[in-house]
Amino acid sequence: MLNMQELPSIRALRTFIAVANHLSFSKAAKELSVTQGAVSKQISHLEQQLGQPLFERHLNGIRLSSVGLRYLPQIAETLEALQNATASLRQLDQVDEVLTVNVTPSFASLWLIPLINRFAEAFPNIQVQLKTGDGPVQDISNENDIVIRCLPLAKYYENATLLCRENLRLVASAELLRKTPIRHSDDLAKHVFLPQVTRPQLWEQFKTHHDIEFPMAFYGVGFEHFYMSLAAVECQQGLALLPDFMVEGLIAKRELFNPLNITMESHYGYYIIVPNYKRHARKVCVFNQWIGEMLS
Structure with a gap:
């Protein structure tokens, strides 16, 4: 089992989903209310953690790599489950x-x-x-x-x-x-x-x-x-x-x-x-x- 230090941060994963949805670092930055440089840094760090590229960089833009295509739906589903569990717990507390x-x-x-x-x-x-x-x-x-x-x-x-x-x-x-x-x-x-x-x-x-x-x-x-x-x-x-x-x-x-x-x-x-x-x-x-x- 991976230890906590080896797992990507929630911020990095949210950044990955935003970039994947827009296929644009600048649009993802606007959605997340951060700079384009911060987005680029999060993605680079995430790719280093995984040891594989999530995006293919081209002169006319970016697109998901084969690894990114497999990773995206799993991460999106996991974050949705985490949000649902947290929201349910807060509601049940009342x-x-x-x-x-x-x-x-x-x-x-x-x-x-x-x-x-x-x-x-x-x-x-x-x-x-x-x-x-x-x-x-x-x-x-x-x-x-x-x-x-x-x-x-x-x-x-x-x-x-x-x-x-x-x-x-x-x-x-x-x-x-x-x-x-x-x-x-x-x-x-x-x-x-x-x-x-x-x-x-x-x-x-x-x-x-x-x-x-x-x-x-x-x-x-x-x-x-x-x-x-x-x-x-x-x-x-x-x-x-x-x-x-x-x-x-x-x-x-x-x-x-x-x-x-x-x-x-x-x-x-x-x-x-x-x-x-x-x-x-x-x-x-x-x-x-x-x-x-x-x-x-």
């Missing part, structure tokens, strides 16, 4: 506990993120780290404290508790309804419906639930997540079925409309999944209670 919550992308973007500041204000010493995932949970004994997934309703999932059933609302943009109003159910035949690629059965259930007999016209693009369907609705691309708790705020602000007040209960629910050994942790308990109250 909190007592870190709670890692893994949720579906739509649950996060359309509901949890707009409300998470309320949890942060109520529990300032618990830092929530949000991650996204989707589909069945194969292994919960990893770095996640809590996993939230939308799953088919069932009497029992291991380590899971039902947060709420999924109730879907038919939604449209104001501009789309202005162009083609929906005053009664027959008017739905004039519209295009947005496919949900992960649950293509939803529109068939919708037809059955509301005794719709006309052939439905579907938009030419299917969407994997509800937040994608919402974006398509806002772009006037058609009608979508979206969970009520994700869109009720937009409907209340009249940014989105639920024509004819049409709803449908799906056969899905949102489950909170926690490993047994974490169930009684304070941070898990307070978050479970908070999110249950917010969804009730």
Whole structure:
């Protein structure tokens, strides 16, 4: 193992990255707010330490040597990791506990993120780290404290508790309804419906639930997540079925409309999944209670 005196300094490595990015000593000096001579000196010293040239010098400029090309991505990644570790440590110094919550992308973007500041204000010493995932949970004994997934309703999932059933609302943009109003159910035949690629059965259930007999016209693009369907609705691309708790705020602000007040209960629910050994942790308990109250 190399001793500390044999390792390049952080300053030398930052200088190397700056010169490599600009392929110019003068531009690197400007970025680092030092003289061109200081940059040249750092690079020369670094090359002496490594015993190999990092740059090829030519009359019309410089370029990375084969050694420099191999060295650059490794050094850039290492410095990024060092910065991340330092920043994380400084942030964690301000909190007592870190709670890692893994949720579906739509649950996060359309509901949890707009409300998470309320949890942060109520529990300032618990830092929530949000991650996204989707589909069945194969292994919960990893770095996640809590996993939230939308799953088919069932009497029992291991380590899971039902947060709420999924109730879907038919939604449209104001501009789309202005162009083609929906005053009664027959008017739905004039519209295009947005496919949900992960649950293509939803529109068939919708037809059955509301005794719709006309052939439905579907938009030419299917969407994997509800937040994608919402974006398509806002772009006037058609009608979508979206969970009520994700869109009720937009409907209340009249940014989105639920024509004819049409709803449908799906056969899905949102489950909170926690490993047994974490169930009684304070941070898990307070978050479970908070999110249950917010969804009730």
